[in-house]
Structures are given as structure tokens and as C-alpha cells.
Amino acid sequence: MIVLDYTDRRPIYEQIVERFQSLVMCGVLEKDAPLPSVRGLAMELSINPNTIQRAYAELERRGVIYTVKGKGNFVADQGALRRLRREELLGAATVLVKKAKEDGLEKQEVAEMIDQVWEQGGGKDD
Numbered sequence: 001m002i003v004l005d006y007t008d009r010r011p012i013y014e015q016i017v018e019r020f021q022s023l024v025m026c027g028v029l030e031k032d033a034p035l036p037s038v039r040g041l042a043m044e045l046s047i048n049p050n051t052i053q054r055a056y057a058e059l060e061r062r063g064v065i066y067t068v069k070g071k072g073n074f075v076a077d078q079g080a081l082r083r084l085r086r087e088e089l090l091g092a093a094t095v096l097v098k099k100a101k102e103d104g105l106e107k108q109e110v111a112e113m114i115d116q117v118w119e120q121g122g123g124k125d126d
Contacts, residue, residue: 001036004045012047016055021064024081035065035073 002019004012023029035041038056042049056073059065063080065073100110 002041002045004047013051013055013058016052017058017062020055020059021062021081021085024064024075024078025085029075031075031077033075035075037072 002016004015008015038049038052042052063076066076067073
């Protein structure tokens with residue numbers, strides 16, 4: 001479920017946060033689905049449990065998961081995550097459009113570039 005990239009410059013907990021967010025966004029983890037225990041996932045990934053705890057705390061802060069005391073962590077309603085992702089994408093789109101305008105590109109040219117990237121799989125590593 002979670003694969004770490006030790007060549008990635010980002011901290012391990014950030015990779016875990018991103019991976020869980022992706023799993024929720026694409027529907028692999030549905031609302032109210034239980035997450036692996038902190039200890040269990042730490043053992044599976046051979047990392048410190050504090051790293052998992054930090055990732056889970058960040059996911060909870062972002063509204064991606066919720067904690068039930070004595071029961072564990074569960075996937076929250078995906079609406080909050082979708083709103084967060086939309087805001088991030090809007091920010092990225094704003095930067096793209098601003099740069100394109102500065103470079104003198106037309107709206108149609110930018111749209112064609114986006115279509116091309118979309119058709120090529122969106123730059124996924126898969």
C-alpha cells in the first residue's frame with residue numbers, strides 16, 4: 001500500500017501523507033475505512049513509529065483521517081480532501097497562467113499543452 005522512496009528529498013512522513021491522500025482521492029481507501037495501526041505500519045515499512053504518528057497527525061490536521069480513541073484511525077469524508085486538492089490545483093493553475101501570459105502564450109496554446117500532458121498520463125510515474 002505504501003512504498004517509500006529513499007532517494008526522495010522529502011521527509012518520510014511527507015511521503016506517507018501524500019501516498020495516503022492519493023489512496024483516498026482515487027477511492028482505494030473509502031470513507032470510514034480503518035488505517036493500519038501506527039506500530040503495524042511502522043514495522044511493515046521498517047521505520048520509527050514516531051514517523052507514522054507524525055504522518056497520521058498531519059493527515060488528521062488536514063481532515064483526511066479521524067481518530068477514535070482506543071479504536072484507531074479512519075478515513076474521513078473525502079470532501080475535505082477534495083477541497084484541499086482543488087485549492088492546491090487552483091494555485092498551480094494560477095502560477096501556470098501567469099507564467100504563460102508573461103511569456104506571451106495564448107490561451108489556446110496553454111489549453112493544448114494541458115491536453116497533451118493529460119493524454120500522456122499527466123506525468124504519472126506509473
